[in-house]
Amino acid sequence: MSDRLYTVKDVARMIAFDKSDETIARVMRQIRHWTNNDLLFPVGGKDTGTGVSRVYDADGVRKAGIILELTRYGITVDMVGEETFEEWMSSIVTTKEWKRAIEGKDDFFLQFAWEAGRGSSSRIPTLNRGLLCRSEYLQRTGMRTASEIIVNVTAICKRIGL
Numbered sequence: 001m002s003d004r005l006y007t008v009k010d011v012a013r014m015i016a017f018d019k020s021d022e023t024i025a026r027v028m029r030q031i032r033h034w035t036n037n038d039l040l041f042p043v044g045g046k047d048t049g050t051g052v053s054r055v056y057d058a059d060g061v062r063k064a065g066i067i068l069e070l071t072r073y074g075i076t077v078d079m080v081g082e083e084t085f086e087e088w089m090s091s092i093v094t095t096k097e098w099k100r101a102i103e104g105k106d107d108f109f110l111q112f113a114w115e116a117g118r119g120s121s122s123r124i125p126t127l128n129r130g131l132l133c134r135s136e137y138l139q140r141t142g143m144r145t146a147s148e149i150i151v152n153v154t155a156i157c158k159r160i161g162l
Contacts, residue, residue, distance in 0.1 A: 005055035
């Protein structure tokens with residue numbers, strides 16, 4: 001694993017789908033928003049002080065890539081659940097599946113689900129804790145979902161080059 005650190009602009013350039021200046025600026029604003037809302041945590045904390053840039057490690061860049069992917073489907077900070085996302089992602093990045101995903105050895109997926117019977121809540125009340133495909137998770141838990149988004153972590157890592 002690399003010890004390299006990445007500025008907000010570096011992260012935006014890596015994760016943006018369109019590499020135009022306008023898009024990079026928009027993604028930089030999103031990264032700052034995600035950081036301010038505790039979805040991303042820069043190395044050294046988010047309150048760096050005047051003139052000191054926030055920097056992110058490789059897993060922080062990957063997390064930003066996942067969040068950006070979710071925004072393509074209309075998922076907002078409030079829907080992800082800022083109080084759980086970072087804790088959940090921090091537990092995932094220590095798994096052998098995460099390592100295999102970032103090495104490109106296998107396709108691994110994160111599943112975000114709305115549980116059936118929860119009404120029209122604007123939050124995702126159930127996050128599948130782990131890199132599991134849908135059928136494995138449903139078989140293990142018996143969860144009845146109303147909607148799901150499955151994100152290919154391996155594809156995101158390949159796209160951003162980490």
